[in-house]
Amino acid sequence: MTLRDGMFAESTFAKVRLSPHEAEPLPHWAYTSQDWYDREQERIFRAQWNYIGHASQIPKPGDYFTCDVGGVPLIVTRAQDGTIGAFFNSCRHRGSKLLWDQGNCKLIRCPYHAWAYDLKGNLVATPLVEEEMAEHKPNLGLHRARIEVVDGFLFATTNAKLPSAAETLGSLPKEWAGYDPANLVCTRRKSWEVKANWKLWYENYNDSLHVPFVHPDSLAKQKVAGRQRASHVETDGAYIAHFTMHAGSRGLLTEHQSQGFPRFPNLTGRYTEGTYYPCLLPATLFGFTVDSVWVFELHPKGPDRTTLVAASLFAREATERPDFEEKAAHYYQRVDTIVPEDNEAVERQQEGLCLPVGLSGKFTQLETLCHAFDNWVLDQVVDRPA
Numbered sequence: 001m002t003l004r005d006g007m008f009a010e011s012t013f014a015k016v017r018l019s020p021h022e023a024e025p026l027p028h029w030a031y032t033s034q035d036w037y038d039r040e041q042e043r044i045f046r047a048q049w050n051y052i053g054h055a056s057q058i059p060k061p062g063d064y065f066t067c068d069v070g071g072v073p074l075i076v077t078r079a080q081d082g083t084i085g086a087f088f089n090s091c092r093h094r095g096s097k098l099l100w101d102q103g104n105c106k107l108i109r110c111p112y113h114a115w116a117y118d119l120k121g122n123l124v125a126t127p128l129v130e131e132e133m134a135e136h137k138p139n140l141g142l143h144r145a146r147i148e149v150v151d152g153f154l155f156a157t158t159n160a161k162l163p164s165a166a167e168t169l170g171s172l173p174k175e176w177a178g179y180d181p182a183n184l185v186c187t188r189r190k191s192w193e194v195k196a197n198w199k200l201w202y203e204n205y206n207d208s209l210h211v212p213f214v215h216p217d218s219l220a221k222q223k224v225a226g227r228q229r230a231s232h233v234e235t236d237g238a239y240i241a242h243f244t245m246h247a248g249s250r251g252l253l254t255e256h257q258s259q260g261f262p263r264f265p266n267l268t269g270r271y272t273e274g275t276y277y278p279c280l281l282p283a284t285l286f287g288f289t290v291d292s293v294w295v296f297e298l299h300p301k302g303p304d305r306t307t308l309v310a311a312s313l314f315a316r317e318a319t320e321r322p323d324f325e326e327k328a329a330h331y332y333q334r335v336d337t338i339v340p341e342d343n344e345a346v347e348r349q350q351e352g353l354c355l356p357v358g359l360s361g362k363f364t365q366l367e368t369l370c371h372a373f374d375n376w377v378l379d380q381v382v383d384r385p386a
């Protein structure tokens with residue numbers, strides 16, 4: 001399929017647009033084509049709010065981390081006055097990348113000609129050429145991206161026209177309030193390079209049919225008493241969600257159920273009896289369980305490459321316990337067991353989707369949220385009839 005063949009024409013997707021029990025999944029080239037991927041970068045990742053982390057990753061003045069939003073490299077800083085800012089990771093002199101990974105600094109110093117910026121992005125030093133650059137300095141601050149903190153979670157966008165991130169999330173902050181997200185601490189972020197399209201991981205997270213087959217010795221051992229599902233049309237924000245009723249904590253494998261942290265004290269209603277999985281659009285998968293939170297961040301790197309970051313978050317009180325590391329290790333073990341199982345599943349799927357011909361597929365009633373997600377993607381990328 002090429003651009004010329006109507007890759008982005010609404011009429012190409014008539015069968016994806018049908019109701020879930022009649023519909024086909026997205027065609028395989030939506031997971032393999034560079035043109036399709038480029039369109040997603042432009043119309044999804046550079047057009048929307050993107051989850052980029054939690055404020056606890058940069059607790060002190062001078063702390064920073066780097067990330068990438070729709071191919072735009074960003075620096076996220078905490079300034080001396082405690083405010084959080086986001087800037088393009090590109091020097092205003094001649095464009096060198098400024099920072100990598102995460103750390104702490106007083107000034108952001110370019111590795112090329114040593115121009116230095118403060119943590120609010122102002123250009124403050126231009127060694128050897130101070131006199132020449134004096135009048136230009138005020139106009140050569142780092143370019144800013146929009147950043148917003150919602151209950152401790154960080155969102156960034158390069159789109160100046162979007163309404164606020166909080167508004168985009170609709171009632172989700174009310175749903176997660178009992179977990180007190182601003183009081184969470186991110187204690188570990190572990191990443192995997194996955195040889196698959198980012199959408200396959202998103203769909204996999206919303207597919208309850210695969211659990212007994214892909215996770216027979218881990219996740220499938222935990223009995224599920226019931227499930228509730230809500231598409232992005234049924235929620236009132238940019239997310240779809242499912243809820244699983246079960247005993248114990250979904251953050252721990254069966255054999256460690258008695259070794260967890262105390263439950264979040266302010267949970268009410270269904271949240272005391274299971275795990276809430278809101279999946280932000282475009283690419284962030286949350287798990288709020290009774291005693292801990294995890295976030296799977298999908299960072300697309302190409303049509304068939306994704307960096308998956310699994311972040312683990314706990315209540316501040318849990319992280320201050322003397323036995324924190326010992327107990328947290330059980331939660332990390334659960335992530336380290338399940339993620340490779342899912343990675344393998346989506347990598348096999350990616351290989352199977354690399355065909356020179358189009359084949360039609362099918363959804364079951366356990367995959368209705370995959371159908372909802374596929375249709376949301378189409379809403380963003382297809383060309384609307386004039």
Ligand code: FES
Pocket residue numbers: 091092093094095096110111112113114115
């Ligand atoms: S490119 Fe950064 S100081 Fe020259």
Ligand SMILES: [Fe+2]
Pocket residue numbers: 204205210211214215342
């Ligand atoms: Fe899975």
